[in-house]
Amino acid sequence: METLTRASTCRHASIHVTTTRLTEFIDLTDRLEKLVTDSGVRFGILNVQTLHTTTAVVVNEHEPLLLTDFESLLEAVAPGDCRYRHDDTTVRTVNVTDTERRNGHAHCRALLLPTSACLNVTNGRLLLGRWQRVFFVELDGQREREISVVVFGEAGR
Amino acid sequence: METLTRASTCRHASIHVTTTRLTEFIDLTDRLEKLVTDSGVRFGILNVQTLHTTTAVVVNEHEPLLLTDFESLLEAVAPGDCRYRHDDTTVRTVNVTDTERRNGHAHCRALLLPTSACLNVTNGRLLLGRWQRVFFVELDGQREREISVVVFGEAGR
Amino acid sequence: METLTRASTCRHASIHVTTTRLTEFIDLTDRLEKLVTDSGVRFGILNVQTLHTTTAVVVNEHEPLLLTDFESLLEAVAPGDCRYRHDDTTVRTVNVTDTERRNGHAHCRALLLPTSACLNVTNGRLLLGRWQRVFFVELDGQREREISVVVFGEAGR
Numbered sequence: 075m076e077t078l079t080r081a082s083t084c085r086h087a088s089i090h091v092t093t094t095r096l097t098e099f100i101d102l103t104d105r106l107e108k109l110v111t112d113s114g115v116r117f118g119i120l121n122v123q124t125l126h127t128t129t130a131v132v133v134n135e136h137e138p139l140l141l142t143d144f145e146s147l148l149e150a151v152a153p154g155d156c157r158y159r160h161d162d163t164t165v166r167t168v169n170v171t172d173t174e175r176r177n178g179h180a181h182c183r184a185l186l187l188p189t190s191a192c193l194n195v196t197n198g199r200l201l202l203g204r205w206q207r208v209f210f211v212e213l214d215g216q217r218e219r220e221i222s223v224v225v226f227g228e229a230g231r
Numbered sequence: 232m233e234t235l236t237r238a239s240t241c242r243h244a245s246i247h248v249t250t251t252r253l254t255e256f257i258d259l260t261d262r263l264e265k266l267v268t269d270s271g272v273r274f275g276i277l278n279v280q281t282l283h284t285t286t287a288v289v290v291n292e293h294e295p296l297l298l299t300d301f302e303s304l305l306e307a308v309a310p311g312d313c314r315y316r317h318d319d320t321t322v323r324t325v326n327v328t329d330t331e332r333r334n335g336h337a338h339c340r341a342l343l344l345p346t347s348a349c350l351n352v353t354n355g356r357l358l359l360g361r362w363q364r365v366f367f368v369e370l371d372g373q374r375e376r377e378i379s380v381v382v383f384g385e386a387g388r
Numbered sequence: 389m390e391t392l393t394r395a396s397t398c399r400h401a402s403i404h405v406t407t408t409r410l411t412e413f414i415d416l417t418d419r420l421e422k423l424v425t426d427s428g429v430r431f432g433i434l435n436v437q438t439l440h441t442t443t444a445v446v447v448n449e450h451e452p453l454l455l456t457d458f459e460s461l462l463e464a465v466a467p468g469d470c471r472y473r474h475d476d477t478t479v480r481t482v483n484v485t486d487t488e489r490r491n492g493h494a495h496c497r498a499l500l501l502p503t504s505a506c507l508n509v510t511n512g513r514l515l516l517g518r519w520q521r522v523f524f525v526e527l528d529g530q531r532e533r534e535i536s537v538v539v540f541g542e543a544g545r
């Protein structure tokens with residue numbers, strides 16, 4: 075019986091989003107909460123990971139003006155009109171594709187933001203504070219994007 | 232027998248702290264190490280997550296002068312005396328509370344720092360390098376704060 | 389039978405690297421992929437954690453010019469020739485060693501980058517997007533460094 079209550083459960087899901095702006099914060103919280111409920115996991119973790127290198131996953135407040143502050147911050151840290159060697163097609167030879175964009179600034183912004191967020195699951199729910207929301211951050215839209223989610227923990231009863 | 236040694240264990244705990252300064256680094260390491268020992272987990276992970284949007288969890292050295300360098304860095308990246316649209320009560324309509332503070336800078340600083348740290352547990356102990364300490368970072372104190380900790384792994388013998 | 393397929397597996401490994409430059413991005417992806425394959429984990433997570441406070445673990449594209457852009461970004465955010473109180477040996481008393489270096493800038497850069505990356509494992513493989521590679525980031529080389537990796541999940545068939 076003890077072994078049964080301690081059985082672990084691991085569920086994986088993909089979230090697909092279509093971004094519509096150059097920089098965009100997409101609130102994933104409702105979808106993540108549903109994935110936790112559906113998983114049957116009582117105690118454990120949820121790991122949400124973007125699969126792209128000019129995007130990020132962050133946790134903060136969903137207040138529209140604040141999201142514009144975040145955009146200004148990212149522009150200040152890695153300005154869009156600076157020169158990036160990654161965008162210099164006269165010298166670059168690696169990973170060059172037909173659909174290459176000028177996006178060195180987006181990679182630099184992504185470097186300073188997390189690729190994934192590991193969050194706790196308790197009592198069968200995704201544990202978030204009162205103001206915490208989980209965002210997928212597009213830094214080089216518009217694009218089709220994929221986010222991977224693993225919910226892993228003890229199933230309980 | 233093999234199944235028994237592979238049984239997973241997941242323990243959850245909350246840590247409550249009262250911050251006393253506007254910016255503050257609170258060393259959680261001793262408390263986290265005790266939680267790992269108490270959990271009985273031999274190999275797995277510990278995920279420590281703040282439940283607030285103007286705070287963070289970081290891993291670095293506990294050297295008092297270095298912590299003042301970190302504070303200067305955060306001030307340089309998102310200055311406290313800049314204008315943030317989040318603080319403009321003449322236009323903001325979302326998530327406005329009676330106890331609203333001017334804290335756009337604190338949210339911006341939090342955006343550039345992690346909400347959680349996922350750390351390895353090996354041989355029944357929280358695995359940290361010689362100089363590594365885990366800090367809760369207050370960016371908009373003084374406040375009552377809560378941190379969630381999950382220790383999840385194989386219990387072994 | 390159900391219990392068997394749900395048995396969790398947790399494997400730990402250390403990766404040792406010798407860095408040769410002051411700032412260096414070392415691609416760990418192939419080694420991490422092999423650790424996942426060797427672990428037998430089908431669904432779960434991999435957590436890769438550096439054990440040092442002047443290093444980081446990041447996920448981004450492996451394009452050599454982009455890595456020089458990242459280096460420029462880090463230099464802009466926390467310049468190497470600024471004054472850091474951590475380096476002021478006339479006042480510092482904590483954690484002083486015989487081999488102390490001037491490395492306040494490296495700690496500050498590390499503060500803005502992750503100590504660990506928690507990534508998903510699906511269908512027995514480390515899940516990464518087309519351009520995603522996992523890097524150990526040296527910010528204060530040359531040094532001998534150690535990285536800890538935990539692969540934890542369901543072994544399944």
